[in-house]
Amino acid sequence: MNIFSQRIELVRSMLRAKDWDAIVITGSDPHGSEYQASRWHQIEWVSGYSGEGDLVITLDSAGLWTDSRYFIQAGRQLPGTGIDLHKMWVPDQVLIPQWLAEQFEGYDDAVVAVDGLSQSASSVLDIVKAFGGKVTIVNAPDFMNAFWKDRPAVPAAPVSVLDVKYAGWSREQKISWLRKWLGEKGFDAILLTALDEIAWMLNVRGSDIAYNPVVMSYLLVSTDDVRWFVRKPSLDAGRQGTEAAFDEVQESGIIIDDYSDVGLALSDLMNDDYFGKLYVDISSLNYDLYNVLKDSGQSSKVMSGKSPVALRKAVKNEVEIECMREAHLEDGLAMERFLYWLDKMMESGDTVSEYAASEKLHEFRSAIPGFRGESFETISAYEANAALPHYVTPSESSAEMFSEGLYLCDSGGQYLYGTTDITRTVPLGSCTALEREDYTLVLKAHIDLAMAVFPYGTAGCQIDALAREPLWQSLRNFGHGTGHGVGFYLNVHEGPQDIRQNFNSQPLLPGMITSDEPGIYREGQFGIRHENLLLTVDAGTNEFGHWLRFEPLTLCHFDTSVILKDLMDKAEIDWLNEYNAGVFTVLSSHLPREIAHWLRDKTKPI
């Protein structure tokens, strides 16, 4: 019995004491964030599993639900805990609501407990639906506190203001745009709960969540006032020294209330006879706040729908686009310095550990003015480790790399003037025939999507197959999306657009920035992924319609040494040669002479 199976027994003792039949522990925070502050690393605390997922514990079983990105990791971390892995997005998947309903089929009085703060209303309602309504849901906010004694507090890290010379739009412009939207739709207020939307609206940045420069808060924008629910410097030592940022926000006419007062404020609003309609996304709202709205007995005042901020934020303005180009220039220079360093290390016969490589890359990025940290934890993975798409490089005893096989590095930076996300898979020396074939096929896949031209109105899922077909032709595939939206000095993953198989009707619009990152992963052997960020741009209008295409923002060469040229067609080869030549042209004058020479060699046409 390891420590995690003991912790699961602790949870079960609570089930028995409270007469609950099951408890759902999500990997989520009160804002539905994709990544969470350590306070919400509750699944890792209970189970030792550190990937994404949701956990369900009953008296006689326990299960983790996650998708194919984490199957290998879960397979390594779950044994000994007594937790079964339930695979998501596979044929015949059984999701949590259905699984729970099956466990308690025939019961008339099943009780399922949830932490309403860390679970969305929609996920709870799905459970109720699966039971056909015959279930009692107990909302137990922060129930983990009972056994997780040293659980971290709600974070309250320093806050800074993002200058309008980077943001493009001032917070007054943004608020006035949102109020115009409220007016057009006939709503009187909107509650924003997504942290990146709030940071974008207020032109503030923080570090409450690692890699995501957001501030834990809620924003209530009404026709009358704007109220920001957030831990103030006066209340939280962590925020000391950043009073000026809060002052600047207040000077824009924004009322600052305490983070914990949002429920009360919503309740007051619902009970205000003169208040009209509140707009909120019920599906992403946490179940705790959902109950506040529901318990007010004024549900008719609530209209649910997607936040308009997500789309507005995803379509970058001209200032943001220019800044993003600058960020990619700086980031590309750091990447090329890093790849040069790695090449020389390999040439000299030295070995380099995966972790040392990621530290070196960090060193190059840290030298850039405006660098504010990585945009996510660098995946620095050699050979078989790269077969785990979300491999976490251990700081101790990471694999030693030498001049053979493939090294995958997926990393990105947060800059005052943008966010980057790049993956390069680098041949460190000789590669096997299969490695070379897969390397070339993934590059074809990347290029075919990057070259795409498509009519205005096309959604990512309608062009995802362009990246996959070069792999499908030889019966290969990858189990993750091809592309995700990227924020502006904000979350490296953002919506509403994406490029993946799942139906998502959001069209790709000019100004959106989306990744292009196909891969092939062979468990126990190697993993390959090639990733650039693509800006959607206008490609003109003719009698057949209005056309869009992509323009790569990322500036870093693709290694051509192991390409099997016969597998690529002329258009793909032309694209590759032109891209690499462009990288050299833009970057070389900013690089030391010996690196520029090396880069010229690396970017020679094939």
Add this chain to the structure above:
Amino acid sequence: MNIFSQRIELVRSMLRAKDWDAIVITGSDPHGSEYQASRWHQIEWVSGYSGEGDLVITLDSAGLWTDSRYFIQAGRQLPGTGIDLHKMWVPDQVLIPQWLAEQFEGYDDAVVAVDGLSQSASSVLDIVKAFGGKVTIVNAPDFMNAFWKDRPAVPAAPVSVLDVKYAGWSREQKISWLRKWLGEKGFDAILLTALDEIAWMLNVRGSDIAYNPVVMSYLLVSTDDVRWFVRKPSLDAGRQGTEAAFDEVQESGIIIDDYSDVGLALSDLMNDDYFGKLYVDISSLNYDLYNVLKDSGQSSKVMSGKSPVALRKAVKNEVEIECMREAHLEDGLAMERFLYWLDKMMESGDTVSEYAASEKLHEFRSAIPGFRGESFETISAYEANAALPHYVTPSESSAEMFSEGLYLCDSGGQYLYGTTDITRTVPLGSCTALEREDYTLVLKAHIDLAMAVFPYGTAGCQIDALAREPLWQSLRNFGHGTGHGVGFYLNVHEGPQDIRQNFNSQPLLPGMITSDEPGIYREGQFGIRHENLLLTVDAGTNEFGHWLRFEPLTLCHFDTSVILKDLMDKAEIDWLNEYNAGVFTVLSSHLPREIAHWLRDKTKPI
């Protein structure tokens, strides 16, 4: 004022007399058929417009809603009628429900009349929804009878039985399969209203609708009995001589009731205290029958959902697949004889009218044993006429063709042993550079889809872009779907699968037959479409999943004389050469010596 604007005034006089504000005239029949017997050519009678669409008439305006396939045709046929064209599936489209709601905004008592027999319940409910419920719907079945004096009767053409040696499954097998499905789902009966599903279930074929070998009827399959609601030979002179077919159906234990009794039977079922659940697709059910179910006050006994027959019918069994191969062999021979004849006519300097060409093709098909007529009206279109994707070749004064430019022929046959659908665009002599470029790009588009390999579970909309991207690359596109399902000696268009931009989650499954027909249309110049039918087949399983691919069923060469080879990549050229060589190999031994020689020349590799 032409005859059509006079007829519209007749409809308006009814609006005034009845105090209706608007009337919807659909292009549909009581079964939601895509093509209708002449009795339901009501829009053509009123407006002169003979394409697909729906018409709305109010006291002061009239509008036709249709999609891009018919924009040019509507543009030719509507002028002078006072009817506005409303384009569907374009950005910012306003569909009928929304348009009606906008016309009568502010009214509390708008009255919209519909012919409940020729309109689906869902389309009426969409109107109610658009008005926020504030509308009165009047169900006026067959209201057209009031002014359309010589309106044709409900058709009752001869009926025959399809031998199990073609159908693969006997009607007893099919009924027992459907009853098993009812049992598994917990339903007690299912009402089938789609005519092709009924014909498939009962292994009967008719000719109540031109080109679609179906029988106007309803089928009610319950755990107790099977009731077919249809005009019997004893009641309808049109059916005389086909009593044996009805006897055979009855011998399988099926009760035959009159077509007009279905409403009564449903009403009785609803009011039977011992009856459990009826399964029916409310969205495709006509509004008249919907009202029967609703007025029974027993709505809780009705479960709505897609009919399982559509999917079962779309996945062809082994016997059907073998028969389809035979149909495509015979049809391919007729096509090659036709193309040879056309080639010789052009060579000799003769002109041929579009209509004469379609008649000649009919002659070749008619010589095939088992041929039962075309599967749709042949589109025989020269140059600019081919820019109308659904051009109807006039029998009088159709265009004369001579040895220059492109001729498009889209046609198909119904055979006792299958259904075909093929489009060839044939260069009759020299072509312009633009014609050659478009010809080649459309062929690339066709081939790229035909070559596709994809994982099990992939839907058509997820691979549609494979056919479009070769056109999108040079900012060209086509305004119709890329592929539709094809029935077995049944409707040439069937679901549930398709290959088009619209989200349709139905995966392409082994045994499904789907068309692959991209095109380019240049109004006033020319039109190009290349179409084969593709069978989805298994392509094996490996560590990356379970794979599918396509196998062309159509056997007729693609003309290579005007191809711009530089625009095609090696894989595309290889596919084309292999396809053409295969056509020669399979067909040549069945063709007269001189046609076989000509075909060998036509199928030489490029």
